Amino acid sequence: MNKAKKAIKAIFEIMKHPYLLNTIIEDESFKKRQFEKEFPHISHFKEIPFEYFLQEEEITIQPFAFLGGSSLATDLGLLQLLCKQNSVENYLEIGTWRGESIANVAPFISKGYTLNLSDEELSKLGLESDYIKMHRFFSKPIKNVTHLYGHSQKFDFESLHTKFDLIFIDGDHHTEAVYKDTIRLFDFRQNNKSIIVWHDAKSDPETPRYEVLLGIYRAIPKHLHEHIYLVGNSLCAVYLTNKPNWVKAKINKTPKKYFEVCIKQKSLEN
Ligand SMILES: C[S@@+](CC[C@H](N)C(=O)[O-])C[C@H]1O[C@@H](n2cnc3c(N)ncnc32)[C@H](O)[C@@H]1O
Structure with a gap:
């Protein structure tokens, strides 16, 4: 034709x-053009190599369901490393789902809060009951985790009477939702060193996802854009003020290192 x-x-x-x-x-091509028009000062994305955080450490990702909607092992590893290396006490995340991300960081924080639409809200959206049932599967029994229920744009975060050292935004990934979540939660940082992590800021570990990046860059004041980075080998972007080493993000990189992944089955009965 x-x-x-x-x-x-x-x-x-x-x-x-x-x-x-x-x-x-x-x-995405429409979003990319919009991004380039709105943020001409961002000629390339800065990317922090994953090994900047990993260094010589060996990390264990658990629990890891390896099912639909799971974050990458490196995303969960990044959250663990950031919590450990920055002595994160109070952690907040938007988007609990099976509770994998909060369960992965729980051993490394004092207190974790995780917000998700309630089962009733999910049901009203017409979502399948098996999907709804899986919410909080891994995180429900964890003692230092508080489950919050509601819509991230309406939830009263003031009611928690706390501010956060690390905020993980992984709820609704539409541009407007990322924008609103970011702009609201920016004020709930504990201090200027507090970290924000956004999930799905890339559609694969090399490809920027403009749908999410547009929301992030619109929400963060322009003079602070220098603190936004993608993280290599992951789907995450971070807001970090401690001047990490970074490289220009590019696709089709020749690998300069590889990772070793050991897979071990764990029984849920014990
Ligand atoms: C990608 S999943 C979260 C995955 C989880 N962070 C992990 O890595 O294990 C996104 C979750 O956010 C929830 N969600 C979507 N929009 C939301 C909103 N506006 N407020 C609260 N939760 C939301 C969905 O119900 C879904 O369970």
């Missing part, structure tokens, strides 16, 4: 189903 025929067909389809317009404005 030639371009003119395609355009006419597309216009007819959009007239019949206006929701199709969303597929254009939510498209």
Whole structure:
């Protein structure tokens, strides 16, 4: 089909189903162009190599379900390392899901809070009961974890009477939601050294995800953009003020190192 025929067909389809317009404005290439227009001072993303955090450490990722929606092992490792290396006391996350991320950091923090839409809210969204049932699966029994229920844009964080050393934003990944979560939670940092981690700021460990990055850069004041970094080998972006080593993010890198991953099955009965 030639371009003119395609355009006419597309216009007819959009007239019949206006929701199709969303597929254009939510498209990554559209978001990328929007990002470049709004943030011309960001000519490249700065990326902190994963080994900057890992150094000589050997870390164990557990629990790790290896199921749909799991973060990467390196994402969970990054959270553990940041908590350990920065003596994180109070940790807050948006997006509990199976409770894997909070369960991974729980041994390295004093107190963790994790917020998710309640089962009723998930049910009203028409989500499957098996999916809803899996929420908090790993984190429910953990003593230093408090489960919070509600919508991140409405939840009264003041009611917790605490500020946070590390905030992990992993709820709704649409640009507007990331923007609103970030702008709200920026004020709940304990101090200027407090860390923010955003999940899914890349669609794979090398490819920036503009849908999420647009929300992040819109929410963080322009004079603080220098503190936003992608993290190598992960899907995360971080807000870090301690001037870490970084390189220019690029795709199709030749690996200069590799990781060794040991897989061990653990029984849930014991
Ligand atoms: C990607 S999952 C979180 C994964 C989890 N952090 C982990 O790594 O193990 C995202 C979760 O956020 C929840 N969610 C989505 N939008 C939300 C919102 N606005 N407020 C609270 N929770 C939300 C969803 O129900 C889902 O369980």
